[in-house]
Amino acid sequence: MENRKNLNLLLVLLLILANAFVWQALFNLERDQVLEVTFFDIGQGDSIFVETPYGHQIIIDGGPDSKILEKLAKEMPLWDKTIDLIILTHPEKDHIIGLLKVLERYKVEQILWTGIVRNTADYNKWQELIQKEKAKITIAESSKRIKAGKVFFNILYPFESLEGEEFKNSNDTSIIAQLIFNNSSFLFTGDAPKSIKKKILSRCKEDINCLLNSDVLKVGHHGSKTSISEEFLEEVFPEIAVISCGRDNPYNHPHQEVLKNLEKFGIEILRTDINGDIKISCFGKELKIETEL
Numbered sequence: 001m002e003n004r005k006n007l008n009l010l011l012v013l014l015l016i017l018a019n020a021f022v023w024q025a026l027f028n029l030e031r032d033q034v035l036e037v038t039f040f041d042i043g044q045g046d047s048i049f050v051e052t053p054y055g056h057q058i059i060i061d062g063g064p065d066s067k068i069l070e071k072l073a074k075e076m077p078l079w080d081k082t083i084d085l086i087i088l089t090h091p092e093k094d095h096i097i098g099l100l101k102v103l104e105r106y107k108v109e110q111i112l113w114t115g116i117v118r119n120t121a122d123y124n125k126w127q128e129l130i131q132k133e134k135a136k137i138t139i140a141e142s143s144k145r146i147k148a149g150k151v152f153f154n155i156l157y158p159f160e161s162l163e164g165e166e167f168k169n170s171n172d173t174s175i176i177a178q179l180i181f182n183n184s185s186f187l188f189t190g191d192a193p194k195s196i197k198k199k200i201l202s203r204c205k206e207d208i209n210c211l212l213n214s215d216v217l218k219v220g221h222h223g224s225k226t227s228i229s230e231e232f233l234e235e236v237f238p239e240i241a242v243i244s245c246g247r248d249n250p251y252n253h254p255h256q257e258v259l260k261n262l263e264k265f266g267i268e269i270l271r272t273d274i275n276g277d278i279k280i281s282c283f284g285k286e287l288k289i290e291t292e293l
Contacts, residue, residue: 035151035181035282037216040071041272041292044222044246044253045094048188049075050179054149058085060188062098069101071277081106085146086135087153087177088113089190090170091123103129110136112146112153114173115163139163140175154178156200156210157192171221172196178214184282187212187236189220189227197232204235215287216240216280217267223254233265239287240268240280247273 033053040047042063049072050058057076062068083106088099091113100122102108111130115137117123130137138144141161146153157176167173174190176197189197197220204210217238220227222245241262245253254271262269270278276292 033283035184037179037186037280037282038071038075039218039242039244039270039272039278039280040068041276041278042067042071042098042244044249044251045098046089046190046218046222046244047071047095047098048218048244051075052148052151052181054151056084056148056151057082058087058148059083059099059102060087061089061095061190062100062102064094064097066098066101068098069105072102072106083108084148085110085112087111087175088126089175089188090114090173091116091118091120091126092170092191093120093122095191096122096126100125100129103133108133108135110138112138112140112175114158114170114175115139115161116170116173117164117166118170119166140177150181152180154180156212157196159199159203174220176200178212181282183285184216184287185214186216186218186280187214187238188218191221191227193221193224193226194229194232197229201231201235212236214238216242219243219254219258219262221253222249222251223258223271224251225255225257227255228258228261230261230264233261233267237265238267240270240289242278242280243269243271243273245271245273249273 036051038049045063046061047063047068048060086108139161140155142155142159144155155177171191174192176189179186212235214236217236219241223243243254279290281288
C-alpha cells in the first residue's frame with residue numbers, strides 16, 4: 001500500500017513538472033516572437049534601446065549625460081555587460097555623451113556611425129574610446145543593411161559614405177534607418193531636418209524598393225519646427241509618433257506646428273517629457289505600448 005502511494009505521488013509530481021515545462025516552452029515561444037523598442041526619458045536628447053527576439057541589444061544614441069546607465073540597469077541583467085550594437089546617428093552633444101559612458105562601462109561588439117569629423121572634445125573622446133574598444137566599425141550609407149536574426153536595420157541616409165568629411169553642424173548627416181521585424185516597422189530619423197527628408201522622398205519616388213511607410217516614427221530633432229513636413233508624414237503614415245525632448249527645454253520643443261500636423265493625420269503622439277520611458281513591444285503586427293508615467 002505504501003509503495004502504491006509513493007508511486008501515485010511520483011506520478012503527480014511528474015505531471016506537475018511536465019506541465020511546468022509545457023508552460024515554460026509556451027512562454028519562451030511567445031517571448032521569441034517579441035521585439036521591444038524603448039525610448040528612454042533622458043532629457044533634451046535621444047536614446048533608444050532595442051532588444052530583439054533573439055537577445056540582441058542595440059542602443060541608438062545615448063543622450064546628453066550619464067542617465068542612460070541608470071536606464072540600461074533597469075533593462076539589462078546585472079551580469080550582462082555586453083552591447084551588441086551601438087548606433088550614433090550624429091555626434092552632437094545630446095546624442096553622443098551617453099554613448100561615451102556606455103563605452104566606458106560595457107563591452108561593445110559593433111558600432112554603426114557616419115565617420116564624419118568634428119572639432120569638439122566629445123568627438124575626440126569618442127574617437128579615443130572606439131579605437132580602444134576595437135569593436136567592428138560599420139560606416140553608414142544607404143546601400144548597407146544590419147541584420148540581427150529576422151530583425152533588419154535598413155539604412156536610408158546618408159546616401160553615400162561621409163567618412164572623413166568635416167561638418168560644423170552634423171544634424172544634416174544624421175543616420176536615418178528603418179527597423180523591420182515581421183510586419184512591424186520603426187523609422188528613426190536622428191536630428192535630420194525637412195531638407196534631408198525631402199531628398200529621401202525624391203529618391204524613394206525613383207526606387208520602388210524604397211518604402212517609407214512605418215508603424216512608428218521617431219520624430220526628428222525633438223519635434224523642432226524644421227523636423228517634419230506634411231509630405232513626409234503622408235509617405236510614412238505612422239500609427240504612432242514618438243518625440244524625445246526634455247521638460248521645460250529652452251527650445252520649446254516640440255513645436256506646435258509639428259504637433260498639429262501629427263494630429264491632422266490622426267497619429268498617436270507619445271512624448272518622453274510627458275510619458276517618461278516609452279516601451280513599444282511588437283507581437284507580429286500588434287503593438288503594445290507601455291509608458292513610465
